[in-house]
Amino acid sequence: MTTEVHGLSRRKMALQALIGALAGGGGMFALMWLLKGETLDWQPSQIILAGVGLIYVLMGLFVGLGVLAPRAFGQRMLNVADAEEIVEERANMGSSALSCILIGSALALLAYATVDGANAPVTAATAFWLVLALLAIGSAIMLPMWRNFDELWRRLTIDASAIAGNILLALCVIWGGGAAAGLVAGPHPLDLVSAAFGIFLLATFIAVGRRGMMTPP
Template sequence: MMTENESSPATPWLRKLVIPMLIGGVAGFAASFGMMRFIDSDAVGGLGASPTIAALVGVLYVVIALGILFGTVNPGLGARFLNVEDADELREQRQMLLYSGAAMLLWGAALLALALAAPDGPLPQSIALVIGAGGLVIGSLLSVIVYRISDELMLMVNLEAGALTYGLVLLVVGMWAMLGHLGFVAGPQPLDLLTAFYVLVLVASVIVIGRRGMLTIK
């Protein structure tokens, strides 16, 4: 029989996988739904496929970043939905997670600004350029700081994710460009390339942390 201090083997999965997935799914759906409503509103008047997809990817980055930042600022609560051993682990990684979350937030804001830029969107191009370039540059500088303060495991994860991202970009974007060049499909637009890079970075990161066993429920 289980004692009062023991929990069912299914409890970690429920607490660290099912519940966070539900929360993340609801947050992602709400943010995406809100963005689609905004895009279809009179303030925007609709966007093309490329800016719409870019805006949704930007929103995804913002949602992920806010989850990381919120969980890091409040370790006691963050330990309940982030895949860590306990609140102390979040406190130990506080600096790295804060910089990582801030970088993702800036990158998400940058892509959102570019997606909503004129002439299709309501944001003047000069402002979109400042937000887009500023977000990309400052976010990248923060990622350099993250790289420098990472422990050996996270350093290897970053290096492997970077290498895998390069391979995925070469394969996916390269194939798309090839087919576009030969006239089989429409070639990628500049915003398509940026969005593809954003998505492939996430895909590569998930693959690498999965291979490293960092997706195992703690």
């Protein structure tokens, strides 16, 4: 019985990895198709921020699809015990998925809007205010969600925030100090945005992984 469960877990992990790879490749293909015909001078900082935004969008779509189809997709692809768990957490998971999609889209838009010669639908300033507005909305959504969190999820949120804060502190001190001393180039403004969102995402995975929640149940 134990061998059978481990076999199912390995198959689920392999399927998750395969779908993730296909989604990532599909996202990059879609991005290239959208930018087809444009000869733009993308800077590394802009590419990194666009990549961070794409990760958030794909993650939101992945979870959102699982929420919409808990039995056909969710219980097979998400790290949950069964479809009933998704149904019970549908409100929280759905809100989180939507927030990731919107924030990721805004980050990618901000990166694109700062590229010289880009045919962006909005200015870089508008994209910036959009990111701030979505952050405010996301914070407002998180408040009622926080009240509904159990002790485990509250602890995970606190742990992820602490890990992200420590990593960002080290990054700012080392990078900022090194740049002031002339040892390295200073950060591009977009690097700070990428670092904030990217490091928090990394910290979340670290916090979840430390509790053994990265492997399928």
